[in-house]
Amino acid sequence: MAHIDYYFGTPSPWVYLAGNRLEEIAAKHGATITYKPLDLMQLFDRTGGVRPANRHPSRLDMRAQELRRWSEHLGMKLNLKPAFSPVNPAPSSYAIIAAQEAGGGDLAGLVQSFLRAVWAEDENIADDAVIRSRLAAAGFDPALADKGLFVGAETFARNLEQAVEAGVFGGPFYIVRESDERFWGQDRLEFLDRHLATL
Template identity: 35%
Template sequence: MGETIDYFYSHVSPWAYLGHNVVRMVAEKHGAVLRARPVDLSGVFDASGGLPLGKRHPARQAYRFIELQRWRDKRGVPLSFEPKFFPTKPGLADRSAIALAQAEGPAWEFSAAMFKAIWVDDL
């Protein structure tokens, strides 16, 4: 077994959704083990001086859509740019993924399902 990679992500991040399968493929290619580490981004924003999406300047919000379109096309995956239930509180999904990971259960598949529910299916 190779190195272990702590994979920090948020279920409510479109960027994590867009990279979720890619990071897994890279880890598998190099024989690494991924350890799910969902995080609450509100704390990251507070600690780093960043702003959540709704508080960003309108020009930055608009550019975010341009970049999301580019990466959606590059990855070839569906993506709802304005999900019906966004932003949502990811706490239950995060804790569920952590519990699954600790129990050596299907945390990866669970998170993929959560990403699809939020970023594709508007659930």
């Protein structure tokens, strides 16, 4: 059985546009997923990337066009100027880490809920009430927002170190453990699907 390490940032529009395709592909091939939320801005700093705020206007213009094209192509609502962006990724990431540790709920749904909150619903995923509400809606104890703080912070930092060591430099980023095949971007999910079919 294949296993996928999924590196991502909760404020990323590209992660949002991945939707539930990773989970559909994993289910199709009987693969499992470990969700590894991290701070993409720190990852860029560590691996030679440039934070969006520091990119040339021509790159930002192209990014906006591509986001619009992909959201239309996928039929996913996307606000190019969300009310809460940039937003601190740590609180929502801690909640995901705690939920993954606790089990018993819809983890993929929780991840996608935080992403929708930013890019389609104009909610603040660093707000405690939003985090608790999203945890409960995904079938998790909303108290994980508090209970998981220590483990969440520790794992969040470790995910960044593991990402750098594994060759991750952006998100979404998918690594198949058995083959060390790496796939960067929601537009590479088709290639991940094809690769899993060979294992």
